[in-house]
Amino acid sequence: MITGKNYIGNKLSALGTISHKTINPKLNIENPTKFIEATSEEIEEAAQLASQAFKVYRKVSGKGKAAFLNAIADEILALDQELIDAYTTESGLPEGRAIGERGRTIMQLKSFADLVSKENWKNNSFDEAIPERQPLPKDDLRKTVIPLGPVVVFGASNFPLAFSTAGGDTASALAAGCPVILKAHEMHSGTSELVASAIIKAAEKTSMPNGVFSQLSGRGPVVGSALVNHPKVKAVGFTGSIGAGRAIFNLASMREEPIPVYAEMGSINPVVITPRAIDVRGEAIATNYASSITVGTGQFCTNPGLLITIEGDKTDDFIQDLAKKTVAIEPQCMLHPNIKAGFEKNGEIVSSQKGVKTVAKMEGEIKNNFAASQIVTVSGVDFLANAKIHQEVFGPFSLVVKSKDEAQLIEVIEALEGQLTGTIIAEKEDVENLIDIVDALSNRVGRIIFNGVPTGVEVCPSMHHGGPYPASSDSKFTSVGVDAIYRWVRPVSYQSFPTELLPESLKNN
Known part of the structure; x- marks a missing residue:
């Protein structure tokens, strides 16, 4: 009682x-x-x-x-x-x-x-x-x-x-x-x-x-x-x-x-996606990550709020597909009106920064305290130039950074604050070229995932749920x-x- x-x-x-x-x-x-x-x-x-x-x-x-x-x-x-x-x-x-x-x-x-x-x-x-x-x-x-x-x-x-x-x-x-x-x-x-x-x-x-x-x-x-x-x-x-x-x-x-x-x-949980992975299974990755971004209305500390990849035509196609799949998922209720207000405020702050483009945002009538999911994108140059873009948007929101090459992609990782998780989505043929990316991520996160999603935290002795400040x-x-x-x-x-x-x-x- x-x-x-x-x-x-x-x-x-x-x-x-x-x-x-x-x-x-x-x-x-x-x-x-x-x-x-x-x-x-x-x-x-x-x-x-x-x-x-x-x-x-x-x-x-x-x-x-x-x-x-x-x-x-x-x-x-x-x-x-x-x-x-x-x-x-x-x-x-x-x-x-x-x-x-x-x-x-x-x-x-x-x-x-x-x-x-x-x-x-x-x-x-x-x-x-x-x-x-x-x-x-x-x-x-x-x-x-x-x-x-x-x-x-x-x-x-x-x-x-x-x-x-x-x-x-x-x-x-x-x-x-x-x-x-x-x-x-x-x-x-x-x-x-x-x-x-x-x-x-x-x-x-x-x-x-x-x-x-x-x-x-x-x-x-x-x-x-x-x-x-x-x-x-x-x-x-x-x-x-x-x-x-x-x-x-x-x-x-x-x-x-x-x-x-x-x-x-807080944590925005960066996800690195290689061009080869996009080429081989971009649609499957988009489906998987649309679900991960919106699960629990994006209200997990391990929500993938930042995807990092390398620019190109297939990358653009992948981003469009991810955005389409994300906003197609039925909107869900957030925990509290204050959390909904914070989600909208922080989403607007990130979306309004120089170089940030909204790829898709859920449109139409949405009930009180339900969240309109959103995918936005920005270049590696603009991301590195503006720390306001790095902040967490607590809810079904994700930013995709298009780096010009692998060197800039690593710069983007190194510019991040401490995070709970980092993820690498790659193919078998990528593995020998991932050492520098793994090293960069390991200096910024407490848990690294390979070919998975960060949402979901196994309760077991080998789990580490923590990371460098402010994670x-x-x-x-x-x-x-x-x-x-x-x-x-x-x-x-x-x-x-x-x-x-x-x-x-x-x-x-």
């Missing part, structure tokens, strides 16, 4: 006077529930409770944390159709997407449960003492990782489940031994509250300390800023825009005790896959310690 209240540990609380409602973007109306935004007193209580819970939770065994994570998965499934209905009503996304994303959320929780049920994820190391070593004896040294402390997680707008309340950031932080305070995204407050109730039930059923999880509501920066600045908070997880992510990063770095912010932000705030870490746990721990060495005082995982080697 959605109450519109905050969860301060296992207690529902609504002390504030400021409230908001979510929006049904398909109907373009407000949903009925009023969500009470957290007060400074509630923020303080949640932070203090998380700090107290950390003293207990950090010592819970791996198997105990695994039981908690698995119980969260079970409780989310128990929400059944109520959760699916809240998701679709608040996001405008179809039921099939809701069910698929719920499945991914469950799988992530179970993956982290499986990981921490064993101790080898900590990569413990042991260096035994050598007392007889000359000229100086060697002490016994053992190293492991320990959790950082309470973590603030910001729910994402474009993934109401998999990157939000019980999504990858929360699951990985809880797996690491860190309590979580979740700042719910205002666009899907009801979905978030339902999932929060599942986490609280799971915590109670598995005897986790009160305060291991809290959820707070609030629009704008007030609640989030207070949480980031709270001295009991030791790290932050964020998925969203560059502007918001950078603001959070700046706040955290200016604290008396700066804390790490793991932010996954993420720390390119060494991933927000997807079990390695995401390493954001929330730090190494500690124990020197010449009595066995009785060592962490359990360091007592035997």
Whole structure:
């Protein structure tokens, strides 16, 4: 049941006077529930409770944390159709997407449960003492990782489940031994509250300390800023825009005790298409990429917003075909009126720059909050001369850059900011000539795809979902896959310690 209240540990609380409602973007109306935004007193209580819970939770065994994570998965499934209905009503996304994303959320929780049920994820190391070593004896040294402390997680707008309340950031932080305070995204407050109730039930059923999880509501920066600045908070997880992510990063770095912010932000995900690939299978590539550009109304952080190729008659034919196929796909609803407005504004900024030509834009009557897909093109020279053309347009929009030759194509790649992904579409005969392109892309992205599409992120140990700034705030870490746990721990060495005082995982080697 959605109450519109905050969860301060296992207690529902609504002390504030400021409230908001979510929006049904398909109907373009407000949903009925009023969500009470957290007060400074509630923020303080949640932070203090998380700090107290950390003293207990950090010592819970791996198997105990695994039981908690698995119980969260079970409780989310128990929400059944109520959760699916809240998701679709608040996001405008179809039921099939809701069910698929719920499945991914469950799988992530179970993956982290499986990981921490064993101790080898900590990569413990042991260096035994050598007392007889000359000229100086060697002490016994053992190293492991320990959790950082309470973590603030910001729910994402474009993934109401998999990157939000019980999504990858929360699951990985809880797996690491860190309590979580979740700042719910205002666009899907009801979905978030339902999932929060599942986490609280799971915590109670598995005897986790009160305060291991809290959820707070609030629009704008007030609640989030207070949480980031709270001295009991030791790290932050964020998925969203560059502007918001950078603001959070700046706040955290200016604290008396700066804390790490793991932010996954904007990306236009460049796709390099060789002339030979266009010649051999241009129509198939156009069909594939029209689908990739428009899937999820283009609201994925891995949406292919930039295609790079080399000019020529066949390239022009390919662009026309891509544009025709893209705008022929039925328009879809965006997540929120504000996201629709941002899509139109940023699309107009890019489209109006010197040298940018609109190849095709969906015409005709389009419903409120639905998106008109668009393909535009520009020369390599004009792209290199104007950084405004490089910005992300969050939605079904893609820019095709026509480079004059391979050297300029590489210049275009090197001029980009950091990206989550880079893709190469090529033929077997191209492979020996792709080394320079691969090198250029690897310096700009966190994941390189060959003959595929960037949309779709596999949750597995080999996945890296991050990249050079501004794709993420720390390119060494991933927000997807079990390695995401390493954001929330730090190494500690124990020197010449009595066995009785060592962490359990360091007592035997």
